[in-house]
Amino acid sequence: MASGVLRSFGVGASVARAALAWIRRDPNAAALERTNFHGRMVTLAGGPALALGATAASALGARDGRAAAAAVTAGAVSGAVGLYDDVVGNRPEQKVFKGFAGHLGALREGQVTSGLVKIVGVGAGAFVASALIGSKRRTAIGRATDVLLGAGVIAGTANLINLLDLRPGRAIKASAVIGAPLALGKGGGIAAGTLGAASGLVADDLAEEIMLGDSGANALGALLGVALIARTGPAGRLAALTALASLTAASEKVSFTQVIQDTPWLRYLDELGRRSPSA
Numbered sequence: 001m002a003s004g005v006l007r008s009f010g011v012g013a014s015v016a017r018a019a020l021a022w023i024r025r026d027p028n029a030a031a032l033e034r035t036n037f038h039g040r041m042v043t044l045a046g047g048p049a050l051a052l053g054a055t056a057a058s059a060l061g062a063r064d065g066r067a068a069a070a071a072v073t074a075g076a077v078s079g080a081v082g083l084y085d086d087v088v089g090n091r092p093e094q095k096v097f098k099g100f101a102g103h104l105g106a107l108r109e110g111q112v113t114s115g116l117v118k119i120v121g122v123g124a125g126a127f128v129a130s131a132l133i134g135s136k137r138r139t140a141i142g143r144a145t146d147v148l149l150g151a152g153v154i155a156g157t158a159n160l161i162n163l164l165d166l167r168p169g170r171a172i173k174a175s176a177v178i179g180a181p182l183a184l185g186k187g188g189g190i191a192a193g194t195l196g197a198a199s200g201l202v203a204d205d206l207a208e209e210i211m212l213g214d215s216g217a218n219a220l221g222a223l224l225g226v227a228l229i230a231r232t233g234p235a236g237r238l239a240a241l242t243a244l245a246s247l248t249a250a251s252e253k254v255s256f257t258q259v260i261q262d263t264p265w266l267r268y269l270d271e272l273g274r275r276s277p278s279a
Helices: 002-025 046-061 065-088 099-108 114-133 140-164 170-182 189-206 213-229 234-251 256-262 264-271
Strands: 033-035 041-043
Touching (some): 002 189, 065 189, 114 213, 140 170, 140 213, 170 189, 170 213, 256 264
Antiparallel strands (some): 033 041
């Protein structure tokens, strides 16, 4: 079992590194260049590279065919709609719409924003992935409740990791905290594959050579959500969803970045391994 987890981890790192090199060589790679918070030019190529590596390795490490299909669905859909938002959402006419309320407001005016496509896509992928994982409960209501809870956990984790992806390495570090316990023991292949892909790109992320963007952050979070619901029952899913909802609500009131900066041990971990602004 341990060898299977290690294999998934290694495959994730290898595929992510190979995908990053391949994407960077593409003639259209310049469209993925962005200016980060330090004013440096970096590439969003890390996002689709992470999504590809994590999805492939998670499927390889899944315990059965349904879990593998769930991982492919959540990782591929979240990564794809996230990439769409990364590219299309950078257009001037799209930048004016911010947050869920802004995207709904645009829809009322007859405009479908890239952000709304991402929200709907991540939600739909999460629902299908949760349905594939299924439920062990006997009643139809119980099974439906489990699927809805699972979908909420997958979409909520994708959103949380995306909210944290505001500084180099932060999303990957947070994912390691969430995913490390899920990668241990029987059934740890999905989380191990996801973390393996992230480990293959963390040095480039910390060095401000790449950005994960919505594509990488959403896929990373969604796959961790799949790993979580694959190993928990109704109580675990409800607890996870409650925590995710609380953190999401808190993000509307306070800045996670400010909280991290004001808390010495969090600031130390957040900056660990990151290049200095003057480098």
